[in-house]
Amino acid sequence: MSVEPEVPIVQVEEVRENPVLYKIISSDNHVFTISEHAVKLSKTLWDLITNLGLTAENALDNPIPVENVNGKNMETIVQFCERHKYDEEEPEYTNYIREFVLPEWDRQLLSIDNEELFQLILATNYLDIQKLMDYCCRVIGDMAKDKTPEELRIIYGIPTDAEDDALERSASDSPGPSG
Amino acid sequence: MEDGDRPFPLLRLPDNPLQRIVLLMGRFEQFALSLVSNRSKELVKSIDLSSPINITVDEEEVSISIHKRMYVNIRCSFADDQVAIDNLPSEMVKPTVTSTRGRHSFTRSRKGYRFDDWLSHCLEVFHQSEKMPSTHRRYVENPPFLHNPDYAYIDGGYDVRRADGATASIRFDNFVYFMFIVLN
Known part of the structure; x- marks a missing residue:
């Protein structure tokens, strides 16, 4: 794998405790280094690393391209994973409401505009990072606090039933790819 | 949402984050979301909430109470005439929906909804339809x-x-x- 980075390497955090580092290349060719403990928080990346057979010896020579995530989101994700790499493992996801408190550091990290938050949660979903997913979901869910249905329609951009029906009709009226 | 910020496009999210977001909301917010549109109602239904539901008839109002564990969590209160008058236009059926814990409330109608539609909505969203058989x-x-x-x-x-x-x-x-x- 020989992808030449077009921009300087972003060193998010020096890792002294664990010498194993991996390189990740975002969709817009930003290069990030991330420690082994941190990258394990992403099930997708860790599966990829395992399947590619990357080891401490060859990891830095084989950057991992992630085509679905841009540099801005990857920077946030790497920061998050480095911050939480030694956290206790989360229990398996269950269908109960978990009363966790969003730490202030993470609330600051996720204080971004709605479009960025949308892109970040898509990236988090793709990379399968459970804790970051929960934190993003908490931030988005908190937008609904004490709001009326009319306010929720505006906050979440939810179309009315009439708008949904019109959209469905226009989709079914429009010719398909072959027509 | 900050001033000038665009809406968060909730319904464009994949199922996994979408359902987690709703799961992490409070009951009052989940119920309010279910009233926004048919799609949002289906979304709330999809997370399989289960809450016992009671109907209370007082002298001046009829209430649908939605419980969380042992306590009433949400109350939809209808003035007596909103339930009793035949063929009342749905825009005149405007229950007050109150969060009994946080003391937040809103009063609104829903197009095409009379009392029995509101009741069916609550039973559907909180998966109680089968526990309240309507045919016995x-x-x-x-x-x-x-x-x-x-x-x-x-x-x-x-x-x-x-x-x-x-x-x-x-x-x-x-x-x-x-x-x-x-x-x-």
């Missing part, structure tokens, strides 16, 4: 409203039980719209 038959002894004892039974509707044990049934149909019968 109950027999009435010496019914004051019927001359022919052969017809002394009620089909469908919902039972309401007062603290002293008195039981009544609320039934809806196309002719009288709303019927409230005290069974014993």
Whole structure:
């Protein structure tokens, strides 16, 4: 794998405790280094690393391209994973409401505009990072606090039933790819 | 949402984050979301919430109470005439929805919704429809409203039980719209 980075390497955090580092290349060719403990928080990346057979010896020579995530989101994700790499493992996801408190550091990290938050949660979903997913979901869910249905329609951009029906009709009226 | 910020496009998210977001909301917010549109209602239904539901009939209002564990969590209160008047336009059926814990509330109608539609909505969203069967038959002894004892039974509707044990049934149909019968 020989992808030449077009921009300087972003060193998010020096890792002294664990010498194993991996390189990740975002969709817009930003290069990030991330420690082994941190990258394990992403099930997708860790599966990829395992399947590619990357080891401490060859990891830095084989950057991992992630085509679905841009540099801005990857920077946030790497920061998050480095911050939480030694956290206790989360229990398996269950269908109960978990009363966790969003730490202030993470609330600051996720204080971004709605479009960025949308892109970040898509990236988090793709990379399968459970804790970051929960934190993003908490931030988005908190937008609904004490709001009326009319306010929720505006906050979440939810179309009315009439708008949904019109959209469905226009989709079914429009010719398909072959027509 | 900050001023000038675009709406967060909730319904464009994949199922996994979408359902987690709703799961992490409070009951009041989940219920409010279910009232925004049919799509948002289906979303709230998809996370399989289960909350017992009671109907309370007072002198001046009828309430649908949604419980969380042992406590009433949300109350939808209808003025008496919003339930009793035949064919009242749905825009005039405007319950006050109150969070009994946080003391937040809103009053709103929903297009096409009368009392029984509101009740069905609550039962659907909180997965109680099967626990409140609307087809079972109950027999009435010496019914004051019927001359022919052969017809002394009620089909469908919902039972309401007062603290002293008195039981009544609320039934809806196309002719009288709303019927409230005290069974014993």
